[in-house]
Amino acid sequence: MLVVKKFGGSSVANKERIFNVAKRCIEDYKAGHDVVVVLSAMGDTTDELIELAHSINPNAKKREMDMLMTTGEQVSVSLMAMAMHALDVPAVSLNAFQAGMVSTSSYGNARFKRIDTKRIQHELDARKIVIVTGFQGVNKYDDITTLGRGGSDTTAVALAAVLHADKCEIYTDVDGVYTADPRVVKNARKLDAITYDEMLELATVGAKVLHGRSVEMAKKYGVELVVRSSLNRSEGTVVKEKVKMEKMLITGVAADKNTARISAIGVEDKPGTAFKIFNTMSKNHINVDIILQSVGREGTKDISFTVSEDDLEPALQILEEHKEALTIQQISYNRDVAKISVVGAGMMSNPGVAAKMFESLYNSRININMISTSEIRITVLVDEKDIDKAMNAVHEGFALALTD
Amino acid sequence: MLVVKKFGGSSVANKERIFNVAKRCIEDYKAGHDVVVVLSAMGDTTDELIELAHSINPNAKKREMDMLMTTGEQVSVSLMAMAMHALDVPAVSLNAFQAGMVSTSSYGNARFKRIDTKRIQHELDARKIVIVTGFQGVNKYDDITTLGRGGSDTTAVALAAVLHADKCEIYTDVDGVYTADPRVVKNARKLDAITYDEMLELATVGAKVLHGRSVEMAKKYGVELVVRSSLNRSEGTVVKEKVKMEKMLITGVAADKNTARISAIGVEDKPGTAFKIFNTMSKNHINVDIILQSVGREGTKDISFTVSEDDLEPALQILEEHKEALTIQQISYNRDVAKISVVGAGMMSNPGVAAKMFESLYNSRININMISTSEIRITVLVDEKDIDKAMNAVHEGFALALTD
Numbered sequence: 001m002l003v004v005k006k007f008g009g010s011s012v013a014n015k016e017r018i019f020n021v022a023k024r025c026i027e028d029y030k031a032g033h034d035v036v037v038v039l040s041a042m043g044d045t046t047d048e049l050i051e052l053a054h055s056i057n058p059n060a061k062k063r064e065m066d067m068l069m070t071t072g073e074q075v076s077v078s079l080m081a082m083a084m085h086a087l088d089v090p091a092v093s094l095n096a097f098q099a100g101m102v103s104t105s106s107y108g109n110a111r112f113k114r115i116d117t118k119r120i121q122h123e124l125d126a127r128k129i130v131i132v133t134g135f136q137g138v139n140k141y142d143d144i145t146t147l148g149r150g151g152s153d154t155t156a157v158a159l160a161a162v163l164h165a166d167k168c169e170i171y172t173d174v175d176g177v178y179t180a181d182p183r184v185v186k187n188a189r190k191l192d193a194i195t196y197d198e199m200l201e202l203a204t205v206g207a208k209v210l211h212g213r214s215v216e217m218a219k220k221y222g223v224e225l226v227v228r229s230s231l232n233r234s235e236g237t238v239v240k241e242k243v244k245m246e247k248m249l250i251t252g253v254a255a256d257k258n259t260a261r262i263s264a265i266g267v268e269d270k271p272g273t274a275f276k277i278f279n280t281m282s283k284n285h286i287n288v289d290i291i292l293q294s295v296g297r298e299g300t301k302d303i304s305f306t307v308s309e310d311d312l313e314p315a316l317q318i319l320e321e322h323k324e325a326l327t328i329q330q331i332s333y334n335r336d337v338a339k340i341s342v343v344g345a346g347m348m349s350n351p352g353v354a355a356k357m358f359e360s361l362y363n364s365r366i367n368i369n370m371i372s373t374s375e376i377r378i379t380v381l382v383d384e385k386d387i388d389k390a391m392n393a394v395h396e397g398f399a400l401a402l403t404d
Numbered sequence: 405m406l407v408v409k410k411f412g413g414s415s416v417a418n419k420e421r422i423f424n425v426a427k428r429c430i431e432d433y434k435a436g437h438d439v440v441v442v443l444s445a446m447g448d449t450t451d452e453l454i455e456l457a458h459s460i461n462p463n464a465k466k467r468e469m470d471m472l473m474t475t476g477e478q479v480s481v482s483l484m485a486m487a488m489h490a491l492d493v494p495a496v497s498l499n500a501f502q503a504g505m506v507s508t509s510s511y512g513n514a515r516f517k518r519i520d521t522k523r524i525q526h527e528l529d530a531r532k533i534v535i536v537t538g539f540q541g542v543n544k545y546d547d548i549t550t551l552g553r554g555g556s557d558t559t560a561v562a563l564a565a566v567l568h569a570d571k572c573e574i575y576t577d578v579d580g581v582y583t584a585d586p587r588v589v590k591n592a593r594k595l596d597a598i599t600y601d602e603m604l605e606l607a608t609v610g611a612k613v614l615h616g617r618s619v620e621m622a623k624k625y626g627v628e629l630v631v632r633s634s635l636n637r638s639e640g641t642v643v644k645e646k647v648k649m650e651k652m653l654i655t656g657v658a659a660d661k662n663t664a665r666i667s668a669i670g671v672e673d674k675p676g677t678a679f680k681i682f683n684t685m686s687k688n689h690i691n692v693d694i695i696l697q698s699v700g701r702e703g704t705k706d707i708s709f710t711v712s713e714d715d716l717e718p719a720l721q722i723l724e725e726h727k728e729a730l731t732i733q734q735i736s737y738n739r740d741v742a743k744i745s746v747v748g749a750g751m752m753s754n755p756g757v758a759a760k761m762f763e764s765l766y767n768s769r770i771n772i773n774m775i776s777t778s779e780i781r782i783t784v785l786v787d788e789k790d791i792d793k794a795m796n797a798v799h800e801g802f803a804l805a806l807t808d
Contacts, residue, residue, distance in 0.1 A: 015459055049479075055419055057486035064489070067497050068482035071475035075453075078472035082461035085468070093471050097501060098546050119546070142502050142523070 001166045002124075003028050006038040006134065006156035010173050011230040012076050013043035021171075021230060022083040025129055029089060034124045036163065038134040038156040039080060041072025062107035066136070066146045070096070073133035073152075080131045091129040094119065096136040096144065101155070103137025103145045110137050110145035112154070115162045132159065150211030157214045161221035168223050170210065171230035176237030177202070177209055179400040180253040184391050187401035191251060192235070193243040198251045198343050201377040205341035206256030215239065243345070249353050250344030253394050255387050257338045259289065260312040261369065263304040264319065266296055266329030274303055277319075277326055284318050286311045290339070290372040290381060300329070304370060306381060309335060337369060338387040341379040342394060354378050360397030366390050405570045406528075407432050410442040410538065410560035414577050415634040416480050417447035425575075425634060426487040429533055433493060438528045440567065442538040442560040443484060445476025466511035470540070470550045474500070477537035477556075484535045495533040498523065500540040500548065505559070507541025507549045514541050514549035516558070519566045536563065554615030561618045565625035572627050574614065575634035580641030581606070581613055583804035584657040588795050591805035595655060596639070597647040602655045602747050605781040609745035610660030619643065647749070653757050654748030657798050659791050661742045663693065664716040665773065667708040668723065670700055670733030678707055681723075681730055688722050690715045694743070694776040694785060704733070708774060710785060713739060741773060742791040745783040746798060758782050764801030770794050 005028070007021050021037075029035045040046075049069050053060045060068075077093035084091035096103075100116030123130045134152025137145045147154050153170055160168035177199065180188040194202075196219035203212040209227055218225050218239065228236025267273050274293060281288050289306040296302045307315050312335060319331050347353040354371075357378055361368060366389060370381040382390050395401065409432070411425050425441075433439045444450075453473050457464045464472075481497035488495035500507075504520030527534045538556025541549045551558050557574055564572035581603065584592040598606075600623035607616040613631055622629050622643065632640025671677050678697060685692050693710040700706045711719050716739060723735050751757040758775075761782055765772060770793060774785035786794050799805065 018460065052479075053483065053486055056422065056483050057490040059490075060486040061489055064482045064485045064497060067485075067499075068479060071478050074475050074478075075456075075472060078468045079457065079460050081468045081471075082457055082464040085465055086461040086463075093468060095471075095548075144499075 002034040002036070002163055004036045004038065004156050004160040004163070004165045004168045005171065006152055006169065007040070007171045007230055008152065008173070009040040009043050009045065011171055012039055012080065018079055018083050019087075022080060022087055024230070026084065026087060026089050029129050035129045036120065036124070036159055036165070037080065037129060037131045038152055038159065039073060039076040039131060040134050040152040041069075042076050045072040045075070063143060066107045066144050069146055070133065070136045070144050073135055077131045077133050084129055089129060090127060091131060092123050093131045094123070095133045097138045097142070099132045101137045101158075103139055103147070105139040105141070105143070105145065107145055109148045110139065111147070112137060112158050115158060117162055120159075120163065147213075150214070153211040153214035154217060157217045157221070157223050157225070160223045161217065165223070167226065168218070169226045169228060169236075171228060172209060173229065173231065174209060175229045175232070175234040176227050177207070177239070178252065180391055180395045181207075181255065184255070184388050185253070185395045188395065189401055190234075191237050193238045193240065194251055195243050195345050196239060196241060197376055198345055199239045201341070201343040201374065202252055202254050205254045205339060205343070205377065205379060207252070207254040210239070249346040249350055249356075250342045250398050250400070251346075252343050253391055253398075253400070254341050254343065255338060255391050256341075257384055257387060258309050259306050259337055259339050259381070260309050261304055261306050261334045261337050261381065262312070262315055262319070263302060263332045264326065264328045265302045265332060266300040267303055268327035269296075269299050269301045273301075273327060277303060278305075280318060280322055280326065281315065284314065286315050286318070290370045290379060292370045306337070306339070306370070336384045337381050338384040339379050339381055340387060340390045340394060341377055342398065343377045345376050347378070348375055356397060357394055360393045361390060363397075364389055364393040366393065405436075406438040406440070406567055408440045408442065408560050408564040408567065408569045408572045409575065410556055410573065411444070411575045411634055412556065412577070413444040413447050413449065415575055416443055416484065422483055422487050423491075426484060426491055428634070430488065430491060430493050433533050439533045440524065440528070440563055440569070441484065441533060441535045442556055442563065443477060443480040443535060444538050444556040445473075446480050449476040449479070467547060470511045470548050473550055474537065474540045474548050477539055481535045481537050488533055493533060494531060495535060496527050497535045498527070499537045501542045501546070503536045505541045505562075507543055507551070509543040509545070509547070509549065511549055513552045514543065515551070516541060516562050519562060521566055524563075524567065551617075554618070557615040557618035558621060561621045561625070561627050561629070564627045565621065569627070571630065572622070573630045573632060573640075575632060576613060577633065577635065578613060579633045579636065579638040580631050581611070581643070582656065584795055584799045585611075585659065588659070588792050589657070589799045592799065593805055594638075595641050597642045597644065598655055599647050599749050600643060600645060601780055602749055603643045605745070605747040605778065606656055606658050609658045609743060609747070609781065609783060611656070611658040614643070653750040653754055653760075654746045654802050654804070655750075656747055657795055657802075657804065658745050658747065659742060659795050660745075661788055661791060662713050663710050663741055663743050663785070664713050664737060664739045665708055665710050665741050665785065666716070666719055666723070666735070666737045667706060668730065668732045668735060669706045670704040671707055672731035673700075673703050673705045677705075677731060681707060682709075684722060684726055684730065685719060688718065690719050690722070694774045694783060696774045710741070710743070710774065740788045741785050742788040743783050743785055744791060744794045744798060745781055746802065747781045749780050751782070752779055760801060761798055764797045765794060767801075768793055768797040770797065
């Protein structure tokens with residue numbers, strides 16, 4: 001059996017944790033399996049390197065940022081190999097170049113193009129544990145790239161796909177995927193299994209347990225993932241194509257406080273005005289999330305939408321610049337809002353889910369600002385101060401705490 | 405004109421020094437030259453990484469040590485590129501793999517086999533300053549190697565050789581090569597020029613200004629070196645094949661306190677005994693320096709030799725183990741000794757140099773324990789407590805403080 005195991009930065013933050021990870025990998029190795037380990041940089045290394053770079057040049061080029069940041073994972077993998085050698089197990093560390101991880105050239109946000117597994121296969125054949133740097137690739141010019149935050153998950157899934165791994169385990173500091181953030185919802189329940197689509201929607205709306213792109217890739221290549229804790233032996237959550245239908249309509253609730261609402265008020269009510277607003281946003285690389293259009297006074301309409309808080313200032317500036325061309329009479333915004341989403345494949349065949357969610361919020365006297373839905377997700381914008389209450393209300397409303 | 409400039413770890417230890425180096429390189433660039441910069445790891449980074457590794461595994465494999473340590477130079481070169489970009493000058497950082505620095509596989513002590521200059525040439529043609537990681541190579545398996553301590557000098561010389569550079573400048577924290585260590589001999593004089601052979605002998609006997617192997621390579625490929633300070637504009641010292649003969653018999657004096665004497669007393673006086681002793685040492689990777697053999701009592705002889713202090717304990721252990729086979733009656737040693745050497749191409753044609761040296765030491769009442777000579781060097785073993793007095797006496801004796 002071939003197992004790919006990925007450990008994040010906090011799992012290798014110091015000597016004790018490095019040995020803890022080494023031992024877990026060695027268990028699999030001694031059971032006769034082939035083991036590929038993907039590591040992130042130790043603890044806060046990546047943030048420290050970014051700070052160092054910004055002290056030299058606040059607008060450092062992405063190529064040089066990638067050259068700098070990838071040293072972090074190279075340190076992790078070499079130390080892990082040393083730890084395994086100290087435990088008398090053959091192991092070898094490989095960086096993205098040695099592991100044949102060929103990526104596109106978009107520094108800071110690269111994607112894998114192909115992986116040449118020859119070296120990894122050769123080392124596995126020699127019965128070594130292979131330790132690969134996560135988060136990084138090499139482009140066709142032999143330059144080093146990074147995949148963006150959370151990219152180590154993607155590295156693990158990509159390797160599992162090309163190596164036809166039997167298992168791909170993503171180790172984190174939580175036990176798995178929960179029906180809601182356990183720090184907010186006390187009786188949140190760990191899920192045994194979840195579909196790729198549900199996981200993807202949850203990742204998109206604020207659940208930080210898995211990087212969205214890695215879930216996309218896992219779905220595309222049919223790599224079954226297990227999310228589990230590096231600190232205990234809990235079974236974790238399986239992420240796969242189909243999950244045995246449970247009685248639950250929805251799988252989980254997620255919240256995202258990093259959101260702000262912008263309203264363009266009194267826009268001329270004729271075809272193309274909405275298109276022009278969102279085209280202007282898009283050209284300036286501002287991601288717009290929920291959109292709501294309502295009828296305004298005297299042949300005008302009001303268009304509201306949400307953006308991430310980081311994008312609020314630039315978005316307002318752009319709207320102000322184009323105010324006339326976009327026929328906007330007035331611009332307003334609100335930073336103190338938050339999104340709450342319910343996700344579940346079960347809702348596709350069940351039209352009552354939205355109503356149930358609204359009822360739960362209504363019963364807790366929580367005001368709904370905006371609504372957005374996908375096939376398997378309903379997202380609602382509420383006041384930020386209400387978000388924890390909203391999470392609990394919805395979690396309760398769908399009886400997610402009940403064990404199946 | 406193509407200039408290769410090498411800066412050590414202390415020259416890039418912090419933000420201010422990085423910008424200082426960047427500016428010096430940019431001066432050459434703006435004068436129209438092609439500039440290749442070779443950097444070591446920042447400040448004490450290499451030592452810190454070694455310490456980190458040893459905390460995980462005191463006997464870490466050299467392959468993994470090299471994988472770990474080479475991250476240090478990668479950090480330096482990327483930060484330097486960012487600094488140059490901040491000063492609006494095009495620059496690119498390259499690690500050993502990208503710069504085509506192919507080496508042998510002896511991890512921790514590799515040698516360059518060939519350098520594929522295509523990428524460097526391409527970047528120079530695009531009028532970029534090219535910043536290359538010193539100290540490291542890549543072997544034929546795509547694994548990362550290091551050249552051993554001081555290896556960045558070798559990287560600079562190797563690049564200067566293959567790129568047919570017009571100049572190779574080695575920047576350090578001293579003004580150049582001195583007739584003696586200025587911290588010990590107050591009126592030591594900076595040399596304008598010195599030959600490869602003299603520099604090589606000085607490097608071997610304790611002068612730390614240049615790595616011996618880099619001087620060897622510079623001699624082999626006829627690369628003229630300039631040793632100069634990164635902190636001021638002093639002209640530095642040129643290292644080349646032939647230096648205009650000055651009146652001086654010798655070029656410099658160097659001391660080495662890292663030495664210990666071992667004596668094998670009462671060895672059987674028959675052919676092959678000395679060979680057996682040094683063959684045993686060699687097999688155990690112990691480097692023997694000065695050797696002295698004297699007649700002992702009753703058909704025996706005494707054999708003394710020096711080793712570095714690190715090698716003293718293992719050397720004594722080995723002798724003890726083989727005491728009988730080597731027919732040694734008694735083993736003694738002395739850690740409190742030091743070597744003082746005078747070096748100079750002038751002594752080849754002048755037999756009075758040794759006598760002059762011994763006279764200087766005698767006049768200062770310094771006892772000579774052992775003597776060793778090469779064509780252009782005389783080394784004498786003295787008590788460690790006398791070494792500073794000896795340095796000054798010899799420096800004075802040869803009138804090295806006089807300007808020419």
